[in-house]
Amino acid sequence: MSPKGPEIRALDPATVDRIAAGEVVERPASVVKELVENGLDAGATGITVEVDSGGIDRIRVADDGVGMSEEDVRKAVKQHTTSKLRDVSDLERGVDTLGFRGEALYTIGAVSRLAITTKPRGSETGTKLVLAGGEVEACEPAGCPEGTAVEVTDLFYNTPARKKYLKRESTEFDHVNTVVTRYALANPDVRFVLEHNGREVFSTTGQGDLRTAILSVYGREVARAMVPVEGLAEGPLEGLSGYVSDPETTRASPTYVSTFVNGRYVRAKPVRTAVVEAYGTQLAPSRYPFAILDLELPPETVDVNVHPRKMEVRFGEQSAIESQIEETVKETLLDHGLIRSSAPRGRSAPEEAAVAPESTEPDAERTTGGRSEPEAGRSSSASDRAAGTDDRVPAPNRVDGSGAGDRSTGRNGANARGRDADRDRRFSRPTRQTTFGEPDEPDYERLPDLRVLGQVQDTYVVCEADEGLLVVDQHAADERVHYERLREELGGETSTQALVSPVELELTAREAELFDAYEEALAHVGFSATREGRTVRVGTVPAAFDATLPPDLLRDALSACIGGDPGDTVEATVDDLLGDLACYPAVTGNTSLTEGSVADLLAALDGCENPYACPHGRPTVVRIGREELSDRFERDYPGHAERRED
Known part of the structure; x- marks a missing residue:
């Protein structure tokens, strides 16, 4: 090392190539995506994807496209070679092929052992080329069907840092499955087969009917719930086609909202937002519909260079496109009677029930997200949960008394029971202006002394503490309480x-x-x-x-x-x-809480091992200190202290 510091040196070309390849080919699904796109660009009518161990051990993608001659396949594995671009003008005007980056085979071969078997249409003999770490090891004639088959083994064998970050087999295969699924949906006229560890996962017919492709990958239940997107609202899009599901057929993640631009799968958050907004209040909170949408617009109006793997795009008229998609999907849902044209009359917001003296009557009509809580069937009051009682009607398919047990038992349940008196001392109700008892020494695993001031937006509990203000997210707090109780239950026998x-x-x-x-x-x-x-x-x-x-x-x-x-x-x-x-039974936002419910929730949170974060890592408590309050109100401005002394 130089006495002035580490020496700066240029990397050799081989090292640069491996780093660049590793950045683009980040997991088995990246390989599958590139090879499937190449097959589609080659005019394939059938593509078979086989993976072992999630693609970590082996990937094989075979297509019946145009194939390559020996001369072409030798060129295809070299850097900066492609059949899809002529010069920079192609990039400037936009590209309408899928694998237009053009260096898939070279990039994949740089970080794996790769074998290509290919035969042009009408040719008598094919070619097999073997590549390892970017170097051609063999190239010879071979008997094979027309088209191209690429087999990748020992992925990242020469880039161990990249291999270390691969996830478990099931996760890696899930990404592969997602890629193949989306291209199968985008190309219903191409027959797709996906196999994992020698077992067929799904196959499509390739007959050109999108609903049939949906049936193959999503099943009959989802296929029946899908309706075709019809018509097109005014806007910059030249076309919009596909299917969307009814508001009841949803999932908890946006995985099944698939967006395509001119047949290419992309991630486009504005499109997903527009689809969700089209459902309005008919879509339950934190739920996403099934949707397959293909946007048609001039390639030059789409920026595909936002993401190194061309997975994200930027639209030239993004706001207008978002509005056009929302309006088109909304009209489709209205035409099929799947959403209402306007919200129903009646109470549309939770009842205002600020912290007030606790009633002895059961809190039967508190609302959760616009539904009465007994109807919602997912959240009981915090006070009911802490006491281990729940007056809701049992689910129709439930066998009562079959092992629910006493929910107040266990570490946190005992804490909640044992702190009833402690809660009255440590929790100050606005009508009594008292505080929690003072601890001898600070305990950062417990909540500080609090005096509750009220509830904001029926979502946050605002409290006063010695060091300033504390704002508690009631849903995150209740999630933490439920999580620790569930974890305690699993220490014995699962309920x-x-x-x-x-x-x-x-x-x-x-x-x-x-x-x-x-x-x-x-x-x-x-x-x-x-x-x-x-x-x-x-x-x-x-x-x-x-x-x-x-x-x-x-x-x-x-x-x-x-x-x-x-x-x-x-x-x-x-x-x-x-x-x-733990999220499901937790009290939600937009839910008014009584004074006693707040007290029980804070007492239960105080009994948790970690009261400051929900199980997903979100904060349960936000602290606004005295100094921050003073700074925000600029209480240290010149002359303030003098006037106060006068």
Whole structure:
């Protein structure tokens, strides 16, 4: 090392190539995407994708496209070669091919062992080329069908830093599944087959009917719920086609909202926002519909260079396009009678019930997100939950007394019970101006002394503390309470509810694969189910403090499993599931709380091991200190102290 510091040096070309390739090919799904796009650009009518171990061990993509001669395949694996661009003018006017970056084979070959078998249409002999780490090891004649098959093995064998960041097999395959699914939906005239570990996941007919393709990848239940997007509102789009689902057929994540621009799959948040807005209040909070939309517009009006893998785009007239999509989808839903033209009359906002003396009557008509709480079936009052009682009508398919148990037991339940008197001392109700008892030493695992001032927007509890103001997010706080109680329950025997008769759920191809990977974890939290094809029969469901969770939450639980590290144990997966399950019985935003409910919620939160964050990492408490308040009101301006002394 130089005495002045580390030496600055230029990297050799081989190292630069590997770094660049690793940045573009970040996981098996990246490889699949590039190869599928090349097959489509080659005019394929059939594409088969085979992966082993989520694509970590092996990927093979075969198409019946135009194929390549020996001369062409030798050129195709070199850097800066493509059949899709002539010069910079092609980039400036926009490109209408899929794999227009052009260097897929070279880039993939730089970080893997790659074999290409290809034969041009009408040719008698094919060619097999073997590439390892970017170097051609062999190229010889081969017998093979017309088209091209690319097999990739030992991905990232020479870039261990990239390989280290791969997720577990089920997660990597989920990304592969998503890529193939979206291109199958974008190209219903192409026959797609997806196989994982030698088993077919789904296949489409390639007959050109999008609804049939939807049936193949999403199942009959979803296909029946989809309606075609018809007509086009005024705006810059030249065309808008596809399908959207009814407001009842939804999922907890936006995974199933697929956007295509001139046939290319892209991530376009404005489009997703427009689709969700089109449903208005008919779509439940935090739910997303199924949607497949293909936008047609001149290529030169779309900036495809926002993302290195061309996965995101920027529209030249984004606001106008967003409004056009929202209006078109809304009109489609209205025409099919799936949404109302306006909100129904009556109370559309939660009843104003600021912190006030606690009533002895049951709080039966408190609203949650515009629905009366008994109707919502997901949130009971914080005071009811802390006391282990719930006056809601049991679910029709529930067997009462089949293991719900006493929800007030366990570490946090005992804390909540044992602190009833402590709560009255430590929690100051506005009518009594008292505070929590003073601790001898600060304990940062507990809440500070508080005096509740009120509730803001029926979502946040505002409290006064010695050091300033504390604002509590009631949903995040209740999530933390439920999460720790669920975790405590799992220390013994999981509380479940047996269903009177098993409930059958139809899964998408993606969900069916995830079920196989996470069946053990689901059973651990209370979902007992068996799968046959795309259908699961659910026999028991989790019971969260007298709230029997509905069987169809199993679908959301499957999606929640995605994203874990390869070394995650069942216990770690279960812990992630608990965080999501804790969300369902938690009190929501836009819910008025009585004084007693606030007291019980804060007492239960105070008994948690970590009262300052929900299980998903969101803060439960935001502190606004005395100094910040003084600074915001500029109480230190010149002359203020002098006038105060006068």
